[in-house]
Amino acid sequence: MPTTRVRISGGDALVDYDRTGTGPGLVLVHGTAATREQWLPLTEAVADRFTVVAPDYSGSGGTTDHGGPLTLADLADEVLAAADHAGLETFHLVGHSLGAAIATHLAGSHPARVSSLVLHAGWAHTDTRMRAEFTYWLDLLRADAEHGTSLFARMLPLMAFGPRYWDRTDTAAYEELVRALATGPAPGTDRQIAVDLAVDLRPLLASVTAPTLVLASAHDRAIDAAQQRELLAGIAHSRYQEIDAGHGAPVEDPDGFVARITAFLTEQPAAERPMADPAAAA
The missing domain is CATH 3.40.50.1820 (Alpha/Beta hydrolase fold, catalytic domain)
Structure with a gap:
């Protein structure tokens, strides 16, 4: 490439x-x-x-x-x-x-x-509500790094998807997606969220x-x-x-x-x- x-x-x-x-x-x-x-x-x-x-x-x-x-x-x-x-x-x-x-x-x-x-x-x-959202994302990433959890991955579908997704999924499929997302956030996601905060x-x-x-x-x-x-x-x-x-x-x-x-x-x-x-x- x-x-x-x-x-x-x-x-x-x-x-x-x-x-x-x-x-x-x-x-x-x-x-x-x-x-x-x-x-x-x-x-x-x-x-x-x-x-x-x-x-x-x-x-x-x-x-x-x-x-x-x-x-x-x-x-x-x-x-x-x-x-x-x-x-x-x-x-x-x-x-x-x-x-x-x-x-x-x-x-x-x-x-x-x-x-x-x-x-x-x-x-x-980035207004006050968005600042609260992005700060929450950073808190989840820090908790995941400290405790080995998948909180950020668990939040992403809740934040990202509308009724089209939720109407056609079930708990097992959601949990499978969370497992996949937990392996995938870019290593510099926290640095990118810091840019989100300053737009x-x-x-x-x-x-x-x-x-x-x-x-x-x-x-x-x-x-x-x-x-x-x-x-x-x-x-x-x-x-x-x-x-x-x-x-x-x-x-x-x-x-x-x-x-x-x-x-x-x-x-x-x-x-x-x-x-x-x-x-x-x-």
Whole structure:
């Protein structure tokens, strides 16, 4: 897999990413505690039409860094570095959860680079209720580390899934999922949650010029409707859609999630500038 080096606030980061397909650039940014593998269904659906770049940012997957505190700007710089290294001059950009916050920061800081923007479960700023939620996540991770419990994994389905999941599952299936999740949180999840706690994109929203889809989940426990309204009010060329799922819509309703994003991307014109030769960017 390709790797690129980028300077972030605490030192250097070596960013791993996947590059798949051919066509205009499409960059995908995963959420807290996830990796670029979150995007495999969407990548498979669009790789015949887009050059898909899916990085791991610090704290996830194969990406390594200095091990200290991170900022939203750091993670946006890592995503942009992957796009640069892959030879993408302009690109469509999709983010989920913290990935949506990263994508918004990138689109507001480098508007000429972003052809269109999809924000699923994004938010404008971390308010008091969200701060309480994210602090609780950190408390669970610390308890798990100290006592060998699986509290964070047990919480994730409760936070992430809506009625679509709970109506078709039972206790045994839930417990099996908890066991699987307990082995999987990215080692740097606590560092990523610290970034969640500090999100404030309000100064950048007016700088986002790309056509934007604000994609909300109808049963999102983590991100409420007021945050979606703030994104819509702050981003000039934005529109709203909703999916009948919880915060974890990419897992709860993967087909519906992919369908909404691909429909939006299909409406967008191709990137204005051609892709560079990725070998020249290496």
